[in-house]
Amino acid sequence: RQRTFIMVKPDGVKRGLTGEIIKRFEQKGFSLLNAELMTMDRSKAEYHYMEHQDKPFFGELVDFITSGPVFAMVWEGENIIEVSRLMIGKTSPTEALPGTIRGDFANSKEENVIHGSDSLESAEREIENFFGLLRRRRLEDDFPFEDRKSV
Ligand code: GTP
Ligand code: MG
Secondary structure, three states: OEEEEEEEOHHHHHOOOHHHHHHHHHHOOOEEEEEEEEOOOHHHHHHHOHHHOOOOOHHHHHHHHOOOOEEEEEEEEOOHHHHHHHHHOOOOOOOOOEOEHHHHHOOOOOOOOEEEOOOHHHHHHHHHHHHOHHHHOOOHHHOOHHHHOOO
16 A cells, blocks of 8 residues: 655645545545644755756745645555545646546646645655654754755
8 A cells, every 4th residue: 555645735724625635535545644734944845846946936836835834644545646646636727627626626836725746756755754754853953955865
């Protein structure tokens, strides 16, 4: 069984969509393993979105994701990485189909309610970033982003 990292973004939390999103994952038969409402610092956000660090919108993306609390979760289930991406829907509102979370609730490419890991490797890295050893030891402030890339 696979694990993935799912996060209700600040717009989704503000709009009160957390319960609806949890409900969809529960109804699909997936299991919730961990969850926490938290506000990401820039270091955590930059690590989370490191694949986009050279994109022109990277700064805006980090500003948005740190702008308020997110609801971070670890879910488990059969093929959950692929299936959760289907449930979430495409990034762009003109491509996200009705019936998907973004298709039903998002109308912006920048503020699109929810994040889900796109591969086994990113799921592991993202779960570690939010719920892993670094956080458990509360070392984040003493362990800069640059140093974390090699972990
Ligand atoms: P995530 O689950 O959040 O990773 O979304 P995704 O996998 O569907 O999309 P991708 O990883 O390609 O992009 C990550 C996030 O960057 C998107 O969800 C958007 O919120 C944001 N994003 C994408 N394009 C733009 C853009 O042109 N401007 C801004 N500000 N944000 C963007
Ligand atoms: Mg992505």
